[in-house]
Amino acid sequence: MSQLAPLSTIAHGRSGDKGNHANIAIIAYTADGFAWLQSHLTSDIVGRYFAAYEPSSVERYEAANVLGLNFVLRDILAGGASRSLRIDTQGKSLALALLRMPVELPEVHESMLRATEALP
């Protein structure tokens, strides 16, 4: 059994620009969540999600040390910061958009949720 929930249930993130390319970092709250991201959040799925932008390629990099996946979507910023006619010239909103993506999480996924703060 599984259930549909937004990706933000188990992850947070941030996006920005590199010339005409955008990068989207998606970061799991827990190690189990990161393992789920590694096997489910593929560059194919991210590319299809943002198909309207017609990326020329989507690369996925891992930063397991911070439980992060970094996606680089090439040629999607319509000319980049100075030339793009879109309101979001720099892709700042893309991470939030990806975190809204409905994903099928295992029925039991408590170990992927953010734990409450435990300060040293």
Next chain:
Amino acid sequence: MKRVRIGNGCGFWGDNLDAPIALAEHGQLDYLTLEYLAELTMSILAIQKQRDPGSGYAGDFLDVLKRLGTTLVAKPAMRIVTNAGGMNPLACARRAREILDATGNANRKIGIVSGDDLMPRLDELLQAGHQLCNLDTGEPLHPVRDRVVSVNAYLGSRPIVEALVRNASIVITGRVADACLTVGPAIFEHGWKLDDINRVAAATVAGHLIECGAQVTGGLSCRWETVPNLADVGYPIADIAADGTFRIEKPPGTGGIINRETIAEQLLYEVGDPRRYLTPDVIADFTTVSVRQVARDVAEVAGSRGNPASDSYKVSIAYRDGFTSSGMLAIPGPDAARKARFAGNMLLQRLERIGICFAHSHVETIGAGELVPGLTPAYDPPEVMMRVAVRDTSKQAVERFTKEFAPLVTSGPPGVTGYTTGRPAVREVFAYWPALIDKSAVHETVEIL
């Protein structure tokens, strides 16, 4: 173990003007860094300098320096490193000299780092075989040569270190890689060698984390509702030990938050391959670092590793590419999105009727899922913002475009509103052209004023 505290009070030109003052007063800093230059800032500064040879730098810095006058007197050991020099570090330094002299800081020397500006040498470099091909497309530069307005190499930390060695207490640079504002002071204070790769990589990670100011102390946090007192957000401090481990902190009592999540979000911000973060100093491997929360709002970062940098500097080139403008109007429902698209297209049709067509135009219905198109299922929002943007080589045509918004208030669909801020502005477009150049072709210089 010796430590050096480097705080960044400015993440971009336009950032909060009070942040550098608060950080300098309450951060117990050894160094205050101020970062002003984005990719396109240099082209804007280049145009300013063309019009007025005494301008072309980030003027905000001089306002900050004036306000810091008494703090600098009270904290004689605190130094400042900034890239506010932009296209004209010498002119910026001369003005800074006057301010320092007038505020009781005449004893402070200014170090000027330049040589990044390759525009005066562009033809010489092209003739010598430096093609400055576009890093993304591979195209050679010469077809747009006549439209180029600025050519800047991203210098590294070496000239900043030299300025500090020569007792500069205010270092003003042109284009250097952002992280170097932090790396230079760390190398100098700890006596590291420039080829001490892992320590230079560590300082690069620290510089990368603090270079965008509040973005690492709670700004942009996905958990924004839980960030305490974001209105009074503290700006970040990298407290770097001699072995390269460092802590990210903020002044006590300030708002915001620092934890593993804010560090992770900023570590990967505007990064490509995190194993290869390229700067003029080093190729830093961000995947080797460990992040540990050691106290409330204090994160410790250790384990940074790197590889030697390449033999090239990155070069940022800007060239004139026409004119652009965009305007918005509020469109109420029902059928807000359809009305907005109808009105936006009609605006362009009216211009077509008088013979004005644009090379590029774009209509957006903000609020109907078009901030990120192709995702949101259709629904009927109570209102949207109609946004129309154009770009063309004809400035006259773009200026005419800005006059077509107001008429929609009486001759568009019902309820159009929001026309209170006047006609939108026309802006010249400077297209961005990234390239590489052999380090040996760039002659960085350090002067003391």
